[in-house]
Structure formats: C-alpha cells, structure tokens
Amino acid sequence: MSSTPTAWLLAAACAALAGCETTGPQVNVNSAAGASEVACSVGADNPQRTVRIEAWRGFEANVAGYTTERVCQRLAEVGQGLLAQQAAVRFEVMGQVRVHADLGPADNSDMANTGAVPAHTVRLVVVDALIQCGSTNAPTGGFIRGCAPRIGQPVVFLNRAVFGDSTPEWITWAHELGHTVGLRHPDDVRPPTASQRLMTYMPLPDSTSLTASESPRYAQLGTPQPGSGSGAAVGVVPDNLPPINVAQLIPFILATGQHGVPLQQLQHLSDAELLTLRALLEPAAQIDNPALKQLSLPLRINALVPLAELGRDQAQAYVRDYLLRQTDAASLDLRRYGLWALGRGQQRHPTDATRQFLQQAGQPGFWCAAPGADTASCQALASAATKAQRSAGVKPNSPTDTPTSPTRR
Numbered sequence: 001m002s003s004t005p006t007a008w009l010l011a012a013a014c015a016a017l018a019g020c021e022t023t024g025p026q027v028n029v030n031s032a033a034g035a036s037e038v039a040c041s042v043g044a045d046n047p048q049r050t051v052r053i054e055a056w057r058g059f060e061a062n063v064a065g066y067t068t069e070r071v072c073q074r075l076a077e078v079g080q081g082l083l084a085q086q087a088a089v090r091f092e093v094m095g096q097v098r099v100h101a102d103l104g105p106a107d108n109s110d111m112a113n114t115g116a117v118p119a120h121t122v123r124l125v126v127v128d129a130l131i132q133c134g135s136t137n138a139p140t141g142g143f144i145r146g147c148a149p150r151i152g153q154p155v156v157f158l159n160r161a162v163f164g165d166s167t168p169e170w171i172t173w174a175h176e177l178g179h180t181v182g183l184r185h186p187d188d189v190r191p192p193t194a195s196q197r198l199m200t201y202m203p204l205p206d207s208t209s210l211t212a213s214e215s216p217r218y219a220q221l222g223t224p225q226p227g228s229g230s231g232a233a234v235g236v237v238p239d240n241l242p243p244i245n246v247a248q249l250i251p252f253i254l255a256t257g258q259h260g261v262p263l264q265q266l267q268h269l270s271d272a273e274l275l276t277l278r279a280l281l282e283p284a285a286q287i288d289n290p291a292l293k294q295l296s297l298p299l300r301i302n303a304l305v306p307l308a309e310l311g312r313d314q315a316q317a318y319v320r321d322y323l324l325r326q327t328d329a330a331s332l333d334l335r336r337y338g339l340w341a342l343g344r345g346q347q348r349h350p351t352d353a354t355r356q357f358l359q360q361a362g363q364p365g366f367w368c369a370a371p372g373a374d375t376a377s378c379q380a381l382a383s384a385a386t387k388a389q390r391s392a393g394v395k396p397n398s399p400t401d402t403p404t405s406p407t408r409r
C-alpha cells in the first residue's frame with residue numbers, strides 16, 4: 001500500500017535515485033550539486049578515461065523529461081555498453097541539466113556555435129527537434145536522432161525520443177560521442193553493410209559493436225581531435241555520394257539512419273519523381289503493401305521532408321494539402337517537420353503559394369479552425385510556421401499586424 005512508511009520511503013528513494021526506470025544500471029544522483037560539482041558519476045569502475053559532461057536541454061515541454069536523473073541514467077547505459085566493447089569510460093555529470101531558451105528546433109546555424117566547452121568536458125544538448133546535420137554544402141534533413149556538428153569537437157546534439165523510434169537512446173548517444181573522437185561511419189552506402197557496428201549510419205537495437213581500433217578512441221572523449229572540426233567539410237555525410245534515381249527512392253528512405261536524409265542525393269529529382277514518396281505517407285497506399293504498414297514516425301518524417309524541401313510547385317502543393325489533412329495529435333511532429341522543411345525549401349524553389357501559406361500558418365487561429373484542434377498544438381504549429389518563414393526569408397507577421405483572414409484551402 002502506498003500509505004505505509006516503507007512504501008513511501010521506497011517511492012521516494014526510487015524518485016531520488018533512478019528516475020524510477022526499471023532497466024539498466026542503478027545510479028545515484030545528487031540533485032543539489034552545483035555547476036562545478038558532480039551530480040552523478042557513472043560508467044566503468046576502472047576507467048581509461050573520466051570525462052565531464054555538461055548537459056543542456058531546450059525549454060520546450062517536450063524535453064522537460066530530460067532531467068539530470070535521466071541524463072545520468074542514460075550515460076550509465078552508455079558506459080555499460082562501451083565497457084562491453086572494451087572502452088572503459090566514466091562520466092561525471094557536472095551540476096544539473098541547464099535549460100536554454102534558444103536551442104530548438106536546431107539547424108546548422110543554431111548548432112554552429114554554442115560557445116567554448118571546458119577542458120576534459122563533452123557538452124550534450126538535448127533538443128525538441130533536430131532538423132539539419134552535416135556540412136553546409138550538403139546538410140541532411142528529416143528526422144535526425146543525433147548530430148556531432150563538427151567531427152572531433154566535444155559537442156553533441158541529441159534529438160528527444162519520439163514515438164515509434166525503436167533505436168535505444170543510449171546507442172544514439174554512444175554513436176554521437178564516437179563522432180566527437182573522430183570516428184566515422186564504416187558504411188555510408190545503402191543498404192548498410194555494417195549494421196552490427198555502433199558507428200553504422202543506420203543504428204538498430206543490436207548495433208553495439210566497436211572494432212579493436214575504435215574502442216581505444218573513446219579514451220579521448222572531451223579532447224578536441226587534432227586537425228578536425230575546422231573548415232567547411234565537417235559533415236558526417238560525405239559530399240560525393242551518388243544521386244539516387246526514382247526506382248531507388250523508397251528503399252533509400254526506408255534505409256535512412258542516425259542522421260536523417262542526405263538531401264543532396266535527391267536534389268535532382270523532379271516533382272513527379274519525388275511524389276512517389278506519397279506511398280509512404282498515404283494510409284490507403286500502405287494497405288496494399290505490408291512492408292509499409294505502421295511506418296514509424298521517423299520514416300514518415302523522412303518521406304515528407306524531401307517533398308517539402310526539394311519540391312517545386314506540385315510537390316509543395318501536395319505537402320501543403322497533406323499538412324492540413326493531418327489533424328490528429330499523433331501527427332503533430334510530422335507536421336512541424338513538414339513546415340520547417342517547406343520554409344527551407346523556399347531558398348531553393350520559392351513559390352508565392354507556399355510563402356502565403358506559411359504567413360497564414362504562423363497564426364494559431366489558422367490551425368485551430370480544424371475540428372478538434374487543441375490550443376497547444378495550434379500554437380506549436382504556428383511557431384513552426386514562424387520559424388519556417390524565417391528560413392524562407394519572409395518577415396513573419398508580428399502579433400500587432402492585422403492577421404490575414406485564415407483560408408484553409
């Protein structure tokens with residue numbers, strides 16, 4: 001019974017120590033630790049490396065669950081997973097998770113400079129959405145689980161977990177930490193050829209192994225790697241990947257991994273070719289193909305974003321219509337990613353119709369006109385449209401402007 005003193009004590013201990021997670025190593029967290037004190041120390045007992053962690057998160061409600069306890073728990077799992085691969089690392093989380101108001105949705109420019117990182121420290125930044133990763137020449141888009149903005153630099157951006165993503169968080173975190181010590185993907189080809197490796201571009205639940213040359217690199221965590229992290233070509237995706245033709249398009253999207261969709265490989269496709277991605281977005285189309293049933297949210301985002309970001313008139317018209325047809329709460333993230341991509345796409349193929357759409361969509365009332373729409377969703381979508389207008393180079397309507405009468409079709 002929860003009213004007995006013993007049960008109360010157990011519940012309090014559970015909340016204080018481990019965030020009440022039922023799996024993984026148990027961690028002790030000092031929730032009173034100041035910024036220069038250790039809130040938790042997790043990982044290998046006899047480490048080759050003890051690295052300090054500075055943990056940040058966005059201010060959005062979606063990432064409020066990334067408490068110091070959860071970060072400590074996740075790093076304990078990373079430490080356990082690395083130790084099983086002969087990489088003995090201990091993590092000391094310094095102080096509590098710091099909340100920043102300007103972190104998400106993070107694109108390349110947001111990630112370009114978060115300031116200097118203290119010595120022997122890795123900065124982990126958990127954001128509400130991660131919408132670009134890679135070099136400025138060929139950034140990836142879509143659903144991105146994690147991004148080391150500059151290979152070899154001790155900064156990692158991590159997307160919050162979303163429904164339908166089956167890759168365990170600790171694998172994403174350990175993979176991105178690998179990039180900070182200069183590790184690269186063994187397989188930037190589709191389909192992946194090294195899916196058992198932690199550093200595969202497409203990590204799955206069993207992508208846990210490190211090679212004999214990779215494991216020792218983790219002893220460098222928190223130390224900028226020589227000769228890396230500067231210059232333009234800092235992306236995790238090579239700039240010279242081959243173009244994907246329309247027959248390869250759907251398998252290509254179904255094999256997107258840690259860093260989303262390499263848009264450069266698709267930018268030559270016509271609207272008619274891009275629109276074959278409707279097969280991954282339309283429920284009716286999915287019924288005939290068992291492989292496409294219950295497509296995860298990350299994969300649907302990865303199908304929608306190339307249409308929105310690379311498409312011309314026809315593809316953009318489809319995306320605008322699609323965003324208005326999806327009105328359930330489960331599609332909120334899908335619609336936000338679609339809006340951001342529409343905005344970025346205006347830099348390639350500007351259309352009056354999409355610019356007008358984004359201006360109207362920047363008003364919560366535009367979305368709340370749909371039956372059953374809830375206020376928080378309307379505001380989240382309007383906020384995404386406002387960010388999209390900035391990407392598109394359109395001046396967002398200020399709250400004092402007279403709003404244009406929302407026309408939904």
Ligand SMILES: [Zn+2]
Pocket residue numbers: 175179185199200201236258259
């Ligand atoms: Zn990677």
